[in-house]
Amino acid sequence: MIDIKILRNDSKKVADTLTNRKAEVDLKTILKFDEERKEIIFKLDQLKQLRNENSGKIGKGKVDSDEKQQLIAETRRLGDEIKGGDAKIRELEEEIYNRMATIPNLLHESTPVGESEDDNPEDRRWGEPRVFDFDIKHHADLAEQLDIMDVPRGVKIAHSRFTLVKGAAAQLERALMNFMLDIHTEKHGFQEIIPPYLLNSQCLTGTGQLPKFEEDLFKTTEGLYLLPTAEVPLTNIYREEILKEELLPIYLTAHTPCFRSEAGSYGKDTKGYIRQHQFNKVELVKLVHPDNSYDELESLTKNATDILELLELPYRVISLCSADIGFSAAKCYDIEVWVPSEDRYREISSCSNCTDFQARRANIRFKPKEGGKSRFVHTLNGSALAVGRTVVAILENNQMSDGSIKIPKVLIPYMRGLTKIEMRT
């Protein structure tokens, strides 16, 4: 949610943002409703003042009986009018809120303007894609050969886009989660959390998935939603709270499964482990002081790339342009890992500064040390990393000519000494 004051005072700024984002929201109607609301409130406040004065007079019995009855009758009419006005205000405020909730976050000046994902500029690269002297295989083929993933049975148990992960791949995935969490908690200063995986709608509204993107979520019959990313529960931990400034910055990390309906992605990445309804992810979330949230975004991104460097996986960082950046983000870096079978880099992490956009929705504030009004914190989130896609990257980048997979050095202790995944004999 952006500050409605920005819309009132500088609607062009909001309109420009919408244009750059290729989004459309009827701002004029919001402003019209806002004006209308203000007028009614002004009128109503006067009526309420009168009502309060009358009630005071009636209560104190300073007026005689006849006059009192007349006053009561008069005030009753006043009450009816107030009731109608209050209802109208509620209606307008709901309408304004619902419309405001569809406006995406304003963009940071450093977010490039672009027409599509093809306009995302590359920021930097690390590592050299390996040159193979044999015919490389797709990770799905490698996994099938090694008997470490079973797609048909995953589908049998659940649905398409569910995969059964077995044996060494399951162990690898578990090793990755532990490795990532250990680095973030021990080296990067994050606190580890195990959040609920089912969330109420207020959480999803707080971080911006609702009301606009409900079709992307799995919903239970109880009205709870399966988390699409740990960003949601982690960011919402301090919802409706006023924090002491001394508490900032707050660094949180969690490994969770993530559930996404992937509506509208039919036919995309149907082969392999890239796009699943359920996938593991280690998430980083920061709640920070507004003055240094962009520095925090840089360090957050580095926290994620550190993992790739330790795993010796080549990657590049791109800045998402205005047409591709997420709804809640003002600035976002995608980290893409090298995927040999596709001969290109693929997204493995997305690191965003959501500024005060989520904080305003979720009402997360802090009391400044120097006193004065409480302010909204800035929230940031980033994957570090998507575990399933990291498995994909390791399978493909570390494949050997005999179809075995070399385990990255740092993971060997986590694999209880296993150095490569081979065919079981």
Next chain:
RNA sequence: GGAGGGAUGGGAGAGUGGUUGAAUCCGGCGGUCUUGAAAACCGUUAUACGUAAGUAUCGGGGGUUCGAAUCCCCCUCCCUCUUCCA
């Protein structure tokens, strides 16, 4: 799942229809005193909208009333007992 009890300001806790936006205590902040501190004492200490007058807010929503923290209805959450359970 069944029965009962509860939700008030940063915290504890009073308040069952009329200057109650809300007693009191603790905490916080400022001051007096002191070399400094403690103690004591004095003052102050919610938020939103509004230029202001003012209006709204006692878990959330609705209702009764001239007037609701106080009465009624619905919802959410918490506690106790009971039941079930990894």
